[in-house]
Structure formats: structure tokens, C-alpha cells
Amino acid sequence: MRDERPPRARAGGRDELETPSPRDAGDEVAWNVARAEIIERIYDTAVDPLKYEAMVDVWVRTSKVGGVDAAGRVADAALDGRAGTLDRLLDEAGRWSPLVSTEAMVSEVRRNPAWVVARGGAIVAINEAALRLLNGARPRHIADLGYAPEDTGLLSSVVHEVLSARPGRNAVTMRIRRQGSERAEILRVSVARDDAGQRHALVVSSELTWPAGFDEELARVFELTEAEIRIVEALYLGQSAAEIAARRGTALATVRTQIRSVLQKVGAHSQADLVRAVVGLMDASMTAADEAPPARLLPGTLEGDAEGLEPIEFRRLDRPDGRGIDWYEFGDPTGRPVLYMHLDYGLVAWPSPAEAEARRRGLRVIVMVRPGYGRSDPVPRGVDHLEVCAGDYAALCGTLGLDRVAVLCLGADLRFAARLAALVPGLVSGIVGCAAQLPWSKPEHYARMDKWQRFVLANARYAPRALPFIVKAGMHLARRLGRDGFIRLVNAGSPADVALLEDPEVRRAIHRGSVVTLTDSFMADRGFTDEAISSERDWYDILSACPAPVHLLQGDTDPQAPLDVIREIAAGFPGVALEVVPDAGQFLFFKEWRLALDRVEPFLAPRRG
Template structure:
């Protein structure tokens, strides 16, 4: 394989195109295999193509999965396929300047609620947030003329961006532009940032022009305007046409011009453009909440998570283990396993409830996540993870407690309870899976979960590229964008993280998996390909015979579909299944009060 000099994409040799289809894939139509291979390199060059790879990959692997043995088959276990994945991984490393993308993503992060995008000095859109992608159709690598803004306004935006990029004294500007679709006005707020290499980037945040109810009073008081002058300025900001203002107010055009001249004098502005910018800036400043003001909650709690440093212990071998203690630091203990997706924090309301109930939720950070030392390369990852959890409990002087697991990570509760019978008083699994599920479980999964979880089970040797590219995609589209993608088929999960409490917990908690200087993709892979998806059914009977085991499962879970829940209910009557039609994979965050009530009881067992 070599790189096309013009398009910077890998070019397959004639042998690769015609003669290198691995023998194990010969049962697939050639076009299906070539499509999957092509998408593989497309994703390596640009992770934004990730979803297209998921779709094509399912076309290729889905039929093979249906014929595979549940526990004794590794699909596509062919050195040529592994070599393509290795090459694609090299391409990803070569073309993804992660440090720059991380920096731009971090700059855009505070603009999560409004459309925002970053433009470089060449007027190229370097990155967009999810809101801009949806509302403005903006895309990474796009240009300004792609936006739904009136063509005559684009030159003004270019000039403003160029001015800010070159200006040393001024770092921000505000503009009013008209859209090309329906002629409505947008307010653009431009702000210059300097990258680590000192190159400028300009972030453009957009809002529909909605003059607040108190806007006239703010302008009147700020500039000693009369009520009539404040109304004219309001109208100027809203529509911009003096003729239209005169018509609506029943005044002559000369009267309106005279009033505007007076307003410009009082505001010490030299043009209508400058006047409008000043008016918008003053009104915007007036709407900034004081530091102690409570944001609107729309009926939901908007408490902030308590900030605290993680605790740390060092093993005799020199490994560092970090862990959190949520709730009451002196309360009755609960061991919580945060799953591979990294959800170590609970919603603020849940952590406050735990504190009131006297519950201490202990959260060991998985090996390779956050600042916890990775498991040694040739070690058994599962064994290191479970050993770390035991060490943390001993450090916290815990003699007995319940174990909480999430999704596929619920697996770890069973070997831990089996190996440490004196420590565990019960198990609660949120969105848990059991090992005796067949290929129909994977067929019923959401496509994102099937791609990763199915990949871990049937093509574990290829999982590293799949996961690393998923992490790269998250850096490109942001964590909210990634949540929107993986939970696109679960209305319950989307509704769950629309709660500000839950979203805050997910975003802050996930920093141990992906944040500046941290990428736990290798640890994620190792946690998935250990014992989790193998046949560990022999652990179920002895554990359930000794302690209560409770499963919370939602019928909108993209990883554990309803048919899988029904199968688990039939096969395991000894487990207390509690099924919630209104929940998905994030069931513990949606029904955290029910979960904590159960855990409260288990701490007393």
C-alpha cells in the first residue's frame, strides 16, 4: 500500500484489489468485502466516516455471526485482515494530529448549548459542535459559503475573522447577519483564541436574534434614552430598515433618522452598525447571571457535582490506584464498577441522596483509566482490575458491602463475589448482561453497541482499531455528539441525559476515559476482551445461592434488547429482575433513587 500524493489516501495494489481477499471472507460477495475494506481506510483518514464503516461492517460480518458458535469462534481470524487493520491503525496515527484536535475541541466545549464552529486563518472550518452541525449544517473541513447565511454577508464574516486573527488588541467582535433561507437575523459572537503553536483560531457562536423583554429598559437606563428612542433602537436591532421602522411607528423617515442621530450621539457611536453592536453587547452583558444565581431548571434539579480530588494508593509493586468516594465519606460502603465507557460519577442529586442516607459509594478507577497505572502488558487485565478493587476496599477498611456493576461490566461482580465471599453482601447490575445469550442478542442491539460489543466477542483481534477510532471520533464531535450517536435509537437514554444532572455526571465522569492527556482506548479494549463476553455461566449458581442478585434492565437498552431480557428471565429465575419499560442502558442514572433504596438494604444485609 502507498499514499496517493494528491488525495493523501491509501491506494491498494492490484493484488490487494483482486487477489487478496482472505479465504475466510470468500463466502462474502467481493463487492461487500471491498466495501468494508474501503470504509476501513476511509475511517482511518477521517473518523467522521465511522458510522458508514459500522453499516458496511454489519453487512459483511452479520451473516457470519449467525453461523458462529457462541463461545468458540473467532471470525475473520486471518493474517491478511489483521494486516489491513494494522495498516489502517498506522494511517489513523499518521493523519490524526490529536494534540491540535484536542485543543480545538477543548476551546469549543464551553459552547455546548449554542451553534459554534472554529475557523482558522485560511477561512476553513476546523471543527463544529453538535448544535452547529444540526442547526446550521456546518461540517468539519467545510467553508463559510456552506452555511445558510446570505451570500452578501459572508464577506463581512471573512473580514471580521481576518481582522481578529491579525489583531493583537481586540479578541472579540459581535455581528448581526441575515440567513439566506428565511431572512431571519443571527447574532454572531466571534472570539479569537491562540493555539499552543501561537496560531490564531476564531470561534463563531450563533444565536437567533431574540431581543429580551427587558432589553428596552436596559438600553434606556444605560444611555439615558427616552422611551421612544429605546423603542427605535430596539426596532433597529430587530429589522435594520429605517423605512420599515418609520412605517411601523407611523412616523416620517426624517423623524426616525433624527432619533437615530440623537441615539448615536448619546451612545457615542459613529455608525448604525457600531450602534447595533453596542446595543447587542449591552443587552447581552445584562443577561449574564451573577455567580450565585441559580440557572433555570425547567422542573429538574440543576445542582452541581461536588468537586473533590480522587484518593490514591500505591501497591507494593509500585502501581498507582486512584478511586473516588461519593456520598457520605464515613457512611456504609458500596463498591461501584464504572464500566468501560467510564461513568464513575453519579448525578448530583443521587450523590446528595447517598450522603443523606449515609451511603459511601467507592469507585475504583479501572487500570489504564485516569491516572491509575495500566495493567502490565502481559498480565490478566480482569485479575488486575479485581485485585485493585480489593485493595481499595481494604484501604477503606471495608469488611462487607454490595457490588454495583453497569452494562457488560456487571460481569466483574460475579468473579469478585466468588473470590471474595466474605466481602460482598449482594449484587446490583444496571443494564446487566449474562453470558448465555446467543447471536440474536447481537442482532437486536443498536448498531453502535453491536459494532463494539459484537466486535469484542467475535473479532477481538480487530477491536483495538475499532475502539481507537471511536475515541478519535469523540474528540472530533465532542462527548455530547458521541452520546447522541450511540444512543440515537434509545429515546429513554436520550431523555435520561437531557437531565442536566445526568449530563454533568456523564461529562465529568468520562474525563477518566477521555480528556486532555488521557485516552483509555487500550484499557477499554482489554476490559472488553477478557472474561466479560466469554462463558462465565459457572459462576452464576454459586453466587446467587449465597447472596441476593438484582438486575435492573430497561426495555430500550441498545445493548441488552428486550428479547435478551426475556431470555435471561427464563434462564435465571433465581435472579431478581426488575424491568423498566421507560429506561435504557443508563437505567441507574434514570432510576437512581430505586437503585440506592436497594443498595441501602443490601448494606444492612
């Protein structure tokens, strides 16, 4: 392939736009405002993953003003030093579901006062802690709880918003004051359902006291000492450093030193950050079940079913660096080999009619579960992800004694196929890419994606430090919404993708295949993060050096790889053939697998017999 790249810094393979220039002094105020808003949305998402879209929308607004590169800088700065804290808060929030019966919710909240509120403000259930707080009185309405009149009105409004199912308002944390008192309480208002499925609001009060057992929680999550925990408690209760010093009879300098130590351990940049983190952790643990569900290892075999899906029996490939990689195959065991690459969604299974067609055509389909997915060990830190994955594919082909294979790949997996073809000359006879991603070179390319895809991939390039949290929070959201709900939300810009969920064969294949990415007890956030960062590094030269012919099938409604961007970039690769498939999106293969197999055929040896 000849070098027909647009004007760019060819020597280093990097675009001058890839690394944003420092912001102008005049942008300082806007930068700080955007940073503060994103930080707030990030903490909201860490406590409640259902608020993920609000975080995305804030980032999108920032990108519209300064570009995706500037928005990436804001996200990176917002996460700087906070990643560990946010990760721990997200893990805590992910342990429990907010949607359980009202009776169970009230009985499970033992340490804090809690009420269940129906539409109109009537209180329909109350726990023992609330009775103790109210000296045995049983309130019938929100107005009977003893809060200041203006705060009672605010609480009524929040309850109404939660019960009205406004987007992003499934759970709300608010401050409130009792009548005649200056002391504030924290209330957590979230959705609960009764046995009939009716929506109610569960209101849990922190009373801004130090919950019993919370010392152990802070020590476990942040590894604080007893003295540091007392500092955190005082700050949480609203005391200043001077007040803490006066009450403890210690020097102000000593207290300030302890505060700095706490900030460092928690990963907070200020006392406000610290209190926000503590409130978030308390918020996540206030409605905790007694025990988290036990962790379960992914099985080595996925069962088949009566409707045509074959069992998946994963085999193990041991690598010299000590890692293990899972793989399996289906189709004709003695047929012509096709290496299938599963996309960052981890879609390792095909629809049952496609599997049957592979057997009929005499295809031996080989699927490697890439590092970080399922039981496959992740790529070690600091090692080139693309090189390791290409090496794993080469090793698998060598182990199976394959000297010639065709590759069928999805999305940005094209880079693995291209690198494999160059790594083992003569091995790859041809590559068919479905809804392929090409090496982006400009911020404008990201700007043309749908917002969800733009948010993840632009941050993979411009804010890689922020990406682990972004990916993990997204997977918690997918777990809450379910696979179908998540796809409908994220791929809403592609009606073709959403419509595919109505096909039971496709739906079953997506659900079954993505078990290597997400289950109730496992998520491949490390693997997905590594893949996203790898895909957004410059791999122009890798595709240019690919010795095998490449045929791309691209849909006209792909939310991640817009057709105009693909056409623009593909023009620089004369060895890449582009075929447009109408009414297809990111999941093109699952709709057009017959076409994909037809395009693979020319790269295969003729069938025997």
C-alpha cells in the same frame, strides 16, 4: 446456583457457535468483496473519523448475510497486519479539526495549493502555493482552475455534496487531471466555516508531487530509510517496479526486495495498500497545524461547582505489580459502604441529587477508577483482565478495612462484582446491577442489539485484533461530535437514553464522570478495549459461582442488553432476580437512581441511630 445452561460445551465453558467454522469455498468471492470494502472503509475512517458510521454500516451489511461471527472474521482479516499503520494514521487525523475558519485554513496550508470555494463554485480565497501553481493567475471560479472539463464537473459535484452536509461527506479525497495532461492530482475537499459560521469547501491539491518535508514525516511514522522513502515516492507517483529499476539503473530484483521491506514496515499487504496508506498520511498532514496541542496529564482533583457537584479528590492505591489505581469516595464518610462500578464509559460521577441522597441515607459510596481509565495504570498484556480488576477491588476494600459491602454496578461490570464476591467470601452482601449485561453465548444474542453496540461487542468477541482500532476510531469520533452528539448517535435506538441529556443534572454528571475516559488530550482506548474483550469472554461460570444475591434492574429500551435476551439468559441463573423498568435504556441508573438505592438498602446493615 444450579447449572441450567442451554445445551453447550460445559467443560470448556464455550459455545460451539463461538468460534465460526471455516468459510466454504463457494463463499470466496463474497468474502473477498466484503473484505475489500471493509478495508476501504477502515482506511477512510483512519483518515477521517467522521466516516466511522459508514464503516459500521458496511460491517452490518456483512453480518446480515453471514452472521456477526462471519462479519467478525472479515473485520479481523481486514485488520490483519494493518493495525499499526491504521493506528498511526488515526493519530495523525486526530491531531487537527476540519472545522476551522476559511481564512485560517488557507493561511495554514503552506506546502500545497489550496482554495476556498463557496456555493455555486466561486473561489473566495487562495493561498500562495496555489498562486505559484497557476503562475500568478487568480481564478474566480472552479472552471478557471485548468482541470479537464469532465473532472471540473466532478469537482463541482463533490463540492456540492460537502456543502450540502450529506452524511459521511464532510471530507472527500479525489483524483483529478489537468486539461491536456495525463498526470493526476489528489484533491482533498473538506468543510470549513467563515467567521459568520457559513459553510465553505476547502480544496487542497497534492499535485501528486512530493511535498517538502514529507520525507521526515514518513521516516517518523514508519521508520523508513532514505532509500525506502525514494521507493515509496516512486510508487506514489505511479511508477512500476520495472520503471523504478530502469530510472535508478538497479536490478529489478533489488527494487522488489526494497518494496517488500517497505510493505513490511508499513504493515501493507500490497502496493495498493501502501499507496493508500501514504495518501492517508499525506491527507492527514496536508492541513496540519504547525504543532500538535501539548499533552496534558489528567488532574488528581476535579473541581466541584456552585450547583451541587462535590469536588472529586482521587487517591492512589499502589499494587504489588507496580501499577497505581485511583479511587475516591463520597456520601457519608462513616456510613454504610457501597462499592460503585462505573461502566466501560467510565461514568465515575453521580448526578448531584443522587450524591446528596447518598449522604442523607448514610451511604459511603466508594468508586475505583479501573485499569486504563484516568490515571489508573492498565492491566499488563497477557494477564487475565477480570482477575486483575477483581483483585484490585478486593485490595481496595482491604485497605479501607471493609469486611462487608453492597455493590452497585452498571452494564457488564456485573462480572467484576460476581468475581469479587467469590474471591473474598463474605465480603459482598448483595449486588444490584443496572442495565446489566449477562454472558452472551450465541451470535444471535449480538444480532438483537442496536448496530453500534453490536459492532463493538461482536467484534470484541469474534475479531479482537480489530477492536483496538475500532475503539480508538470511535473515541476520535466522540471527540469530534462531543459527548452529547456521540450519545445521541450511538444510543439513538433508546429514546429514553437520548432524553436524559435534556436533564441538566444527568448531563453534567455524564460529562464530568467520563473525564476519566475522554478529554481533548486523553482517551482511555486501551482500558475500554481491554474491558470490551473481557466482557465478551465466557463468564457464565463466574456468575454461576457468585455466592451473593443479585438483583437486576433492566430497561425496556436498552440498545446493548435487549430485554428479551436478558430474560432468556437470566432464566439460567436462579440466584438472579430480574426487575423490568419501563422507559429506560443503557443509562438506567442516571434516571432511576432512587430506585437503585432502594434496591441496595436490603443488602446494607441497618442505619445506626
